[in-house]
Amino acid sequence: MSLIANNLPQHPPTDPAAVPEPGALARTRPEPERLARAALSRLAEPGDTTLGRWLVRLDALDVVRAIRGDAPAEQLGVDAARLAAFRARAVDLDPVADLERVRVVGGRFVIPGDTEWPSQLDDLGEVRPTGLWVVGTGSLRLLALRSVAVVGARACTAYGAHVAGDLAAQLAERGWVVVSGGAYGIDAAAHRGALAVGGPTVGVLACGVDVAYPRGNTALIRRIAEQGLLVSELPPGEHPTRFRFVLRNRVIAALTRGTVVVEAALRSGALSTARRARDLNRHTMGVPGPVTSELSAGVHALIRSGAAAVVTDAAEVAELIGAIGEDLAPQRSGPVLPRDLLEPEAARVLEAVPATAEGAPVERLARQSGLPPDEVLQRLYELGSLGHVERHGAHWRLVRRR
Numbered sequence: 001m002s003l004i005a006n007n008l009p010q011h012p013p014t015d016p017a018a019v020p021e022p023g024a025l026a027r028t029r030p031e032p033e034r035l036a037r038a039a040l041s042r043l044a045e046p047g048d049t050t051l052g053r054w055l056v057r058l059d060a061l062d063v064v065r066a067i068r069g070d071a072p073a074e075q076l077g078v079d080a081a082r083l084a085a086f087r088a089r090a091v092d093l094d095p096v097a098d099l100e101r102v103r104v105v106g107g108r109f110v111i112p113g114d115t116e117w118p119s120q121l122d123d124l125g126e127v128r129p130t131g132l133w134v135v136g137t138g139s140l141r142l143l144a145l146r147s148v149a150v151v152g153a154r155a156c157t158a159y160g161a162h163v164a165g166d167l168a169a170q171l172a173e174r175g176w177v178v179v180s181g182g183a184y185g186i187d188a189a190a191h192r193g194a195l196a197v198g199g200p201t202v203g204v205l206a207c208g209v210d211v212a213y214p215r216g217n218t219a220l221i222r223r224i225a226e227q228g229l230l231v232s233e234l235p236p237g238e239h240p241t242r243f244r245f246v247l248r249n250r251v252i253a254a255l256t257r258g259t260v261v262v263e264a265a266l267r268s269g270a271l272s273t274a275r276r277a278r279d280l281n282r283h284t285m286g287v288p289g290p291v292t293s294e295l296s297a298g299v300h301a302l303i304r305s306g307a308a309a310v311v312t313d314a315a316e317v318a319e320l321i322g323a324i325g326e327d328l329a330p331q332r333s334g335p336v337l338p339r340d341l342l343e344p345e346a347a348r349v350l351e352a353v354p355a356t357a358e359g360a361p362v363e364r365l366a367r368q369s370g371l372p373p374d375e376v377l378q379r380l381y382e383l384g385s386l387g388h389v390e391r392h393g394a395h396w397r398l399v400r401r402r
Contacts, residue, residue, distance in 0.1 A: 030099055036060035037111045037131040038095035038235065043067070043086060044130075046233040046247040050078055052126035060130070064090075101236040105210045106225075107135035118144040123280050124254050129233045132251075135209045136229035138200055143229060147177040147202065148321055149252045149277070151270040152186025152262035153295050160186055160263035160295060163287055165193035167260065170314030172199025177228070179204060179256050181248060182221055184214055186262045186270070191224055200228040204255065206240040206248040208232060213240055231255075249273040258283030258321040260311060264298035271298050278307050283320045285311040338386065345371060349379040353389050359397030 030038070037060045044051045054063045066076055067090050073080040099109055110116045111131040118141045121128055134140055150168050152160055168178045168190040178194040180187040182203035194201040203224045205213070209232045212218040224230055233251065234244065246269060253259055253276035261284075264270040278284045286308040289296030302308040311317050339347065352368035354360050362380070366373040380396050383389045390399050 030096065032061045033059060033113070034109060034111055034131075035095050035099070036064045038098050038109055039064055039090075039093045040130045041109075041133070041233060042093055042095070042098065042235045042238075043089050046129065046244065047127040047250065049126055050082055051130070052128065053077075055128075055130065056126060098235045102133055102135070102209065105135055105236075107133060107209055107230075110134050110140060115139075116141050118255055120144065121251070121254050124250060127250065129251060131233075133209045133232050133235060134229055135225045138229055140202075140229055140231065143177045143200060143202060144179075144255050146175060147179050147256045148317060149179045149256040149259040149273065150186070150190035150262060151180055151249075151252065151259060151264075151273050153264055153268060153270060154183050154185035154187070155295070156185035156189070156263050157289075157293065157295055159289060159293075161189040164189035164262045165196075167262070167287070167314055167317070168193030168201070169197045169199075171317060172197050172201075174314055174318055176314075176318065177202060179252055181206070181245075181252060182213075182217060182224065182230075183245075184217065188217055188220055190262075191220060195223055195227055198227075202229045202231060202255075204248055204252045205230060205232040206234070206244040208234050208236040208238040210236045211239060245269055246272055250276045253277040253282060254280055256282065258285060258317065260285045260287065260317055261299050261302060261308065262287045263289060263293075263295045264302075265294050266298045266301060268298045271302065274302055274308060284308040285317060285320060287311060338388070342383075345375065346379045346382055349376055350383055350388055353380075353383075353396055353398050355398045355400075357392075357397065359392050359395035361394055362396070365396065 040051060040060055040063065051063070054066070067083070067086045073083040076083060102109060109131050112122070116139050132140065148171060150164055152164060156164070164186045171178055172194040177200050178190050179202040180190045182188070182191065182205055191201045191203060201224055203221060207213045209230045212221050221230065231251070233248070249269060249272050253273050259274050259277040259282060261270050261274050274284045284302070284307055286299040286303045288303065288310055289299060291300070299308070303310055309320060311320070339350065342350065348369045348371065349365060352365045362373050362377050365380070366376045369376060380389060384391065387399055389396050
């Protein structure tokens with residue numbers, strides 16, 4: 001604790017009664033591990049492998065001590081330039097202010113070991129988040145237990161937006177939590193679909209949880225915070241970059257039980273989420289679109305390579321990611337026609353009966369069907385009782401249906 005207390009700016013204690021549960025600051029003064037991880041979340045970019053390797057072996061407090069100390073780079077097992085960059089950024093760290101800033105907007109900083117920490121994120125290994133800044137009243141761990149990611153292109157088509165919204169609404173009605181990135185296009189449609197039916201949804205952001213990005217989705221992001229959760233690896237006030245969007249995708253993939261790509265071009269960030277999900281042994285699914293659409297080409301390539309299963313509705317998604325034997329999708333089949341129920345011999349006779357007004361005699365029907373005349377006559381009377389044919393003198397003809 002001495003390093004944090006001596007080298008980082010001091011602030012008045014926070015009021016524990018004002019901090020929401022679960023996963024909020026547990027004491028009037030943040031415990032050393034939480035304070036250290038809050039500092040590290042601003043020190044390095046999400047998914048930093050150097051920092052991740054240190055955190056596998058050391059407590060966060062020891063990592064901060066190493067960075068703020070004077071040990072040479074070779075002793076710490078890190079590149080000298082990287083260590084110099086860490087130490088330069090460490091000068092301005094103020095984790096107490098960051099924790100207070102997220103508390104003011106009704107949030108908290110969740111770290112490994114908290115009851116709210118989703119253990120599936122540990123599958124990311126060295127690139128596991130240092131911690132997660134969270135705004136919303138639900139438990140991130142509990143919401144993530146039965147969650148599915150719905151992602152896709154920002155510049156989506158009307159078809160893609162419609163499918164994403166319907167799919168998210170159906171999943172929410174089945175008790176699944178929809179997770180997406182809060183962006184324009186498929187992300188926004190998925191969030192809105194879940195919200196429309198009163199379902200919770202989780203937005204994993206590439207910026208601070210107190211930053212509304214994109215600005216056009218400000219009202220939507222506010223609704224997500226009220227009805228679900230906003231989650232980010234980045235501390236309050238941080239803005240998105242292209243690289244941060246890509247890094248954010250690994251959290252979406254790891255947090256959920258499966259990822260559905262609704263629309264994606266051959267070069268798309270949504271495909272990186274799908275690839276992450278596949279690498280983490282999560283279910284990867286794709287919604288087929290028009291073969292003439294460039295925004296479906298990436299999804300089709302994903303399916304064709306065997307990396308994703310085809311899904312068209314929430315029932316099919318739930319069958320893949322749900323409980324074995326409990327979330328089965330209904331069997332799909334075309335309509336059963338009366339002819340489908342006929343025995344093979346009766347069907348052969350029916351095929352031989354002409355639709356003309358004069359019909360045909362039994363002898364001709366026997367030649368055309370390849371059956372004995374006596375059997376043909378028997379089958380004709382059966383077909384007549386079922387309403388398929390009728391007798392007209394010595395001839396038989398099909399019943400004309402309106």
